[in-house]
Amino acid sequence: MNQEQELLEILTYYSQKPNPSQQDNIVAMLREIQDRLGCVPKGVQEQAAKAVGTKPAVIGLLVQRFPSLQSAAYEHRLIVCTGQRCSMQNSHEVISTLQKELAVDKEGFSQDRTVLFCTQNCLKQCGKGPNLLLDGVLYSGMNVQKAKELVKNIKTMSLEK
Numbered sequence: 001m002n003q004e005q006e007l008l009e010i011l012t013y014y015s016q017k018p019n020p021s022q023q024d025n026i027v028a029m030l031r032e033i034q035d036r037l038g039c040v041p042k043g044v045q046e047q048a049a050k051a052v053g054t055k056p057a058v059i060g061l062l063v064q065r066f067p068s069l070q071s072a073a074y075e076h077r078l079i080v081c082t083g084q085r086c087s088m089q090n091s092h093e094v095i096s097t098l099q100k101e102l103a104v105d106k107e108g109f110s111q112d113r114t115v116l117f118c119t120q121n122c123l124k125q126c127g128k129g130p131n132l133l134l135d136g137v138l139y140s141g142m143n144v145q146k147a148k149e150l151v152k153n154i155k156t157m158s159l160e161k
Contacts, residue, residue, distance in 0.1 A: 006036050011051040020052040026062060030069055039070040071107075075114045076154055078102075079090065079133040083122035091130035094142045095119065098132075101151040115154060 012022055014029040034040050035086070040063050040084045049056040080095050098104070103111035108118055115127060123131045128140035132150075139150065 016050040018038040021054045026052055032119050039073045043132045064161045074116045076135055078117045081123040082119045086131055088130035093144055094130050094147045097144045097147040113134040
């Protein structure tokens with residue numbers, strides 16, 4: 001069975017469930033789609049919305065809300081703290097550097113689409129800031145130079161895969 005057939009089978013199954021637009025059903029459907037496709041792309045989100053009778057924006061919000069769901073296949077997730085204490089320690093310079101070095105687009109993806117760049121209000125490591133998480137690993141005391149080195153390391157990791 002090819003991917004299109006598998007997707008159609010998933011959409012049909014969930015569209016026929018009682019209360020198909022219930023959040024639990026939608027999230028289960030999205031997880032199953034991601035298991036098959038590796039992510040839940042925008043076009044598929046629109047198909048899923050139609051299948052369960054909801055708006056595409058609802059599907060998009062659920063994909064954003066649940067960290068286990070991805071709208072695109074990427075290798076690394078980079079989260080930078082924008083909390084007050086990190087901001088006071090020039091996290092905005094780190095953010096600008098990372099966005100420039102990775103060529104982050106409006107959706108938050110690096111130019112090569114291997115990195116998803118996000119911000120979060122606080123990473124709960126205020127005394128060590130500016131902070132960021134790369135694939136769940138905390139990096140503290142960041143500055144512009146460390147940010148540039150991190151980007152080089154990310155690119156090296158992506159090339160090794």
